[in-house]
Amino acid sequence: MNRIGLFLCLLLGLLTPGYAQQLYKGVVRDARTREPLAFVSLAVQGTKQGTLTDLDGRFQIKATAGQTLLVSYVGYQPRAVRLADEGDLLRIDLVPTVTQLSEVVVRPGENPAWAIVRNVLKNRSRNDPEAYSTYTCKTYNKSYYTIDNFVTDTSTEAYRNQVKRRPYSPMLMEAFTSQMHVWLKESVTEIRYQRPNQRKEIILATKSSFPGDFSMGITPTDFQPFGFYQEIIQLPIMERNYLNPIAEGTFSRYDFAIEDTLFHEHDSTYVLSFQPFPNKHFEGLKGVVYINTDGYAIENIIAMPADTNQKVWFRVQQQYQRLGGRWFPDWLQTDLKMPLAKSSTKLDVLIRNRSQVTEVQINPILPMKSFDHLTREQRPGAASTPDSVWQRLRADSLDHRERASYAMWDSLPQLRRIGRFLHGFSDVMQVLTTGTLEGGAVDLVVADLLRWNQYEGTRLGLGVQLTPPPLPWAKLYGYAAFGTADKALKYGGSLEANLLPRRDLRLGVSYRQDIAEPGQLTSLSQSLIVLGRPQPRNWLRSRMDSVQAWRVDGYFRPLPHVQLNLYGWREYRQVTSYPYQFSVESVNPHRFYNSELGLNVRIAPREQMQKAGKLETILAGSFPIVDVQVAIGIPALGGQFTYTKTVVQVDDEVVSKALGTSRFRLLGGWLNGTVPYPYLFGAPGSSAGGNGFYYYSPNTFQTMGLYEFASDRFAYLFWEHNFGRLLFRLKTKYSQPEISVSQHVGFGQLSNRKPHEPLVFRTLEKGYYESGLSVYNLLRFPFMQSLYMGLGGSVFRRWGPNQFPLARDNYAYRLTVTLSI
Structure with a gap:
């Protein structure tokens, strides 16, 4: 041509x-x-x-x-x-079809989708981000809390009375349902990861539409896993575990169907739907997964709960990107919807978190200083990032409603009352996560305000801590308390210096004039954990000593998840309310001087900690956790007793896809030397006598008296296995029983009993055995329309050589109260 x-x-x-x-x-x-x-x-x-x-x-x-x-x-x-x-x-x-997913069908021969899923499982190690040696990335996160599906009957008298009391309420609901979000939150984080357990999230910038926000920076792992390849999908914000359809053994639990095949220039994508088989009693998901034939990796996934009775609905959506022959998360989004209702008004609270992942590096070389004991840390000044910088940091621009969410809190006077409520909510969240309430220069220690036990009665107190302006590395703490039953004043204080924050190198000195229960164990875990399961045994304590003590502590972390505490203390202790005398020559039978040097070691390889400003708290306590204490009595420092002591405590949790969750605590201790009763090991009983109902106190013997046994060497096992709803599941939402079985075992001995007479207590040479059966959520009632309050009960039986002659005396009954979705 x-x-x-x-x-x-x-x-x-x-x-x-x-x-x-x-x-x-x-x-x-x-x-x-x-x-x-x-x-x-x-x-x-x-x-x-x-x-x-x-x-x-x-x-x-x-x-x-x-x-x-x-x-x-x-x-x-x-x-x-x-x-x-x-x-x-x-x-x-x-237009939606009548059924959202294909019906479960019986197919002749093997399901053709199984071959695709097998290839995904075969290639999981090369596509799962957590299987990479290292990676780094940045995320831009945007979360909002908004009102959806708002319906109210304006013809009711309740509505008219509400408008009469608050004429501006219709305007506010109009603002929240169409003009702005109740709460908008943005953050930018840098993530570092090193297999198997090293993770660091640095919050570079954070911005909230609500000034009193204490939620810190939002990260993807708050709402969904960073990747969808784990055997168990854990949703931290939901506090529930779901079996992953992309896991070993899935073909006996999940039904898959090939819905579509998408052809590309060099590869193709299989679209598979999944849902649990009928009558399978496990926490399952339903949804759609897109499998790319290049590496048989997850390209996209949409997952939601299969349980239609679940109050809180959620949907997880993940999109992956291809990077040099590997796959990595690109976009992550989770939607949660919680229904609320009051009289004639109904609405849904919708929470959406979206994260875009950028600047990904797979398998870079990371120096050791890339990690420390803080899993999440907010950089100073992150909350004051200027708007000009946010324009560059955002993955996409804010829409009109999002921009209004920042502006209208300040521009509408009618929002101030709601603002005060949210300020209060933020304060409550701070108390729950840190145990303190910030008050500017002085922080209030909430746990010191009010306590109760049988010895003190109501304990009223005040505890404060502050950082002196000239000494930004120091922390001062002081408290005072008074018991209405013992009519005694207690007080104390401490000074701590943080010399090397990255290694958690701290030195502290403290003094207290207080009371202490005899025979109790101490560990680093007890001093670190603010939140946890309540310990009702503390309310029943009736045996106390008066203690005056000086203590010096040094803390250090040689590795991010290994904490050391070298300590020394000297105390004067006096027996107060129980008939005891220590029958040893040259020692007062009721008053003792003791001094001790010791080392505490705590190992928690999967624990996550966060820091924002001066507050440092545990973000998530993950198992296993090992506590070791080695100590010696030193008469040269003013004490009267020579001894050596070793205590080991191991806490762990095992989650099974088919059987539920097992949690156990194993303790052992050995003391060599003759010491008074207050320094022996008291067995952790939590029965105050009688056969009435009491609250369950974890990691204690439910049928054992508080001060029934003591020893100078011991071994205890507390094991509980919760089958959840795996055994059976009722069709009614008002009863969803969860069956749990427990076994507690204890052994102990005392080398020399004579010095402790006439105090009556027993030893455990022949062993202590206790078995329990618990039923949680036997009855469930809607709570605030978004949760269920569940009532259940437990029964424990004492058996073996230490059981009582009368059968009824060997039983203990406990009431259980739970909140669930």
Whole structure:
């Protein structure tokens, strides 16, 4: 063809728009709710050209006018859209089918989807981010709390009275339902990871629409796992575990169906739906997973709870990106919906967290200084990042409602009352996570305000801590308390210097004039954990000593998850309220001087800690946790007793896909030397006598008296296995029994009993055995419409050589109260 002919052909092509490709953009939505649909398949008919929508339902695709766009999505009727000449924004609405997922069917032979899932499991180690040696990335996170599906009956008297009391309430609801979000939160984090347990999240910038926010920076791991390959999918914000459909043994639990196959230029994507088989009693998920044949990796996944009785609904959506032959999270989004109702008003609280992952590096070399004991740390000044910097940090711009969420809290005077409520809520969250309430220069220690036990009665007190302005590395603490039953004043204080924060190197000195229960163990775990299961045994304590003590402590972390505490103390202790005398020559039978040097070691390889400002708290306590104490009595420091002591405590939890969760505590101790009763090991009993109902006190013998046994060497095992709802599941939402079995065992001996007479206590040479059966959530009642309050009970039986002659005396009954979704 000559040049003139070639020119005419090119000109004809330019003048024939019907055959020229152009870029079509659009959005796919649910036809009924108008909600955008993520990961919808769009393909140009007759070609291998196709794409998927993003998390906002948006797409763009090149095609020629006149061609047909085939749109398909699991749970929706497919559509064919003929493309017009104009490249206007396409709005495609899909109509849901009657059933959101395919019915479970019995197929002849093997399910064809199984071969695909087997390949995913085979390649899990090369596609799971947690299986990489190291990685680093940054995330931009945006979370909002908003009101959805608001309905109120304006004809009721309750509504009229509300408007009469608060004329501005209709305006406020209009603002919250259509103009702004109740709470908008943004953060930018840097994430470092090193297999198996080293993780560091640095909050570089954080911004909240509400000034009193104590939630710190939001990160993806608060709402969903960073990757969807774990055997157990843990949702920290839900406090519930779900069995992953992409896990070993899944074919006996989940049904899979091939819904679609998307063809690309070099690979293809299988679209599989999944849901639990009928009558399977486990916490399961349902949804859709997209498997790319390049490495048989998860490309996209949508998962939600299969339990329709669950009060709090959620949906997890994850999108992955291909990086040099590997796959890594790209976008993460979790939606949670909690229903609330009051009289004639109903609404849903919708929480959405979205994270974009950028600047990913896989298997970089990370120096040891990249990690320390803090899993999450907020950089100084992160909360004061200027708006000009946020314009650059955001993955996408804020929409009108999001911008209004920042502006309207300050511009609407009617929001101030709600603002005060949210300030109070933020203060409560701070108390729950740190045990303190910030008051500017002085922080209030909430645990010191009010306590109760049988010896002191009501203990009223005040505890404060502060950092002196000239000494930013120091912390001062002081307290005073008074018991209404013992009529005694207690007080104490401490000074601590943080010399090397990255290694948690601290030195402290303290003094206290207080009371102490005899025979109690101490460990670093007890001093670190602020939150945890309540210990009702503390309310029953009736035997106390008066103690005056000086103590010096040094703390250090040689490794991020290993903490050392070298200590020394000297105390004067006096027996007060129980008939005891120590029958040893040259020692007062009721008053003792003792001094001790010791080393505490705590190992918690999976524990997560956070720091914001001057507050440092445990973000998540993960097992195993090992506590070791080695100590010696030193008469040269003013004490009267020579001894050596070793105590070991191991806490662990094992989660089984098929059997539930086992949690156990193993303790052992050995003391060599003759010491008074207060320094022996008291067995942890929690029965105050009688057969009435009491609250369950974890890691104690429920049928054993508080001061029934003592020893100078011991071994205890506390084991509880919760089957959850794996054994059976009722169809009614008002009763969802969870069965738990317990076994507690104790051994102990005392080398020399004579010095402790006439005090009556027993030893455990022949062993102590206790078995229990618990039923949680036997009855469930809606609580605030978004949760269930569950009532249940436990029964424990004492058996073996130390059981009582009367059968009824060997039983203990406990009441259990739980909150669940």
